[in-house]
Amino acid sequence: MTTPHRIAVLGNSHVGALKSGWDRIHANYDNVEITFFAARAAKMLGMLPNGDRLTPESENLANFIAFTSGGPTEVVASDHDIFVIHGMGLKLRQALCRGQPGLSAAVCAAIFRDTVLSNNAMIMASRLRQIGASPIMISHNPLPTARNEDVNETEDYNTVANRLEAALGEEDFSLIRVPDVLCKGLTTPQSFSVGSERLAMCEKQVGVRHGDEEHLHMNADWGEIWMRHFLNSLNLPRIRSVPKTGITEKGA
Structure with a gap:
């Protein structure tokens, strides 16, 4: 029998x-089976390698992790077949050579590689590499929704993502790209930030929304499309047939 x-x-x-x-x-x-280990800002850097697992450095962090994961407070390597790191300050726009005219593609790539390697997402990836050998896939921050200063970018999403993918590949990490429907150049269509909710780290925070001006965090529609795109890309064997319900990438 196929196991999840x-x-x-x-x-x-x-x-x-x-x-x-x-x-x-x-x-x-x-x-x-997906387990979420998350905390706001840079709090996840408090998850430290301890043998075959990452353990929280404080009781507060343990409580946050227990809430998002549904129980577990430690990330145990043998409990997971794939690790996905999402966000943690890894911004696709760091791959742009904006404001640095005359720099070659090779220099841009080198600058970006140094930026990537010092990022919180890469610190977490390195810690996961210490505790086990499961594949590690990395997803950059959501593209921000469009603002006036965002409309004049000259590079398209795939060009910039290729640069990020190359930097990650040198460290044997994989990039998870966002599907086309979630991109408008190097921004996200405005509709995907409307009604976005803050990450809940305790019961009283469930359902709390960001303000109307939010342009960095995305809503459940965005999350559903991203998850479907990611899971379908893995080509995992089905245990049973999957009904065609919810939002689709083409229908968003």
């Missing part, structure tokens, strides 16, 4: 959209 593929998602507040999206569709994916 076990995925651990680690990250910061941006994991909230993924978790909301997964809550909508999890019943359709009985071939997958």
Whole structure:
């Protein structure tokens, strides 16, 4: 009998959209088990290697992790087949050579590689590498929704993502790209930030929304599309047929 593929998602507040999206569709994916280990800002850097696991450095962090994961306070390597790191300050726009005219593509790539290697997402990836050998996949922060200063970028999403993918590949990490429907150049369509909710780290924070001007965090629609795109890209064997319900990439 086929057993569910076990995925651990680690990250910061941006994991909230993924978790909301997964809550909508999890019943359709009985071939997958996903556990979310997340905390706001840079709090996840308090998850430290300890043998075959990451353990929280404080009781507060343990409580936050227990809430997002549904119980576990430690990330145990043998409990997961794939690790996904989402957000944690890894911004695709760091791959742009904006404001540095005359620099070659090679110099841009070198600058970006140094930036990537010092990022919180890469610190977490390195810690996961210390505790086990499961594949590590990394997803950058959601692209911000469009503002006036964002409309004049000259590079498209895939060009910039290729640069990020090359930097990650040198460290044997994989990049998870966002699907086309979630991109408008190097921004996200405005509709995907409307009604976004803050990552809940305790019961009283559930359902609390960001303000109307929010342009960095995305909503459950975004999270659902991202999760479907990601899971379908894995080509995992089905345990049973999956009903065609919810938002689709083409229909968003």
